[in-house]
Amino acid sequence: MQIRCYKCQMPIALGRDVVAEALALVKKENLAHYDVRCPKCRTTNRVSKKQLSRIAPRTKTDKKE
Numbered sequence: 001m002q003i004r005c006y007k008c009q010m011p012i013a014l015g016r017d018v019v020a021e022a023l024a025l026v027k028k029e030n031l032a033h034y035d036v037r038c039p040k041c042r043t044t045n046r047v048s049k050k051q052l053s054r055i056a057p058r059t060k061t062d063k064k065e
């Protein structure tokens with residue numbers, strides 16, 4: 001998955017492992033977003049839970065949807 005920093009437009013690549021971890025975290029903490037920090041300008045970009053679950057590899061804990 002790749003997102004783009006909304007401030008400086010820097011493309012930020014998120015590996016599958018990162019996405020899987022992010023999704024696990026938002027589920028565990030019941031968050032609506034996962035914060036991804038831009039490596040260039042350090043702006044926090046929010047990735048919604050919906051976005052994460054759409055691209056994350058399926059796991060056995062993903063019985064919903």
Ligand SMILES: [Zn+2]
Pocket residue numbers: 005006007008009010038039040041042043
């Ligand atoms: Zn940035």
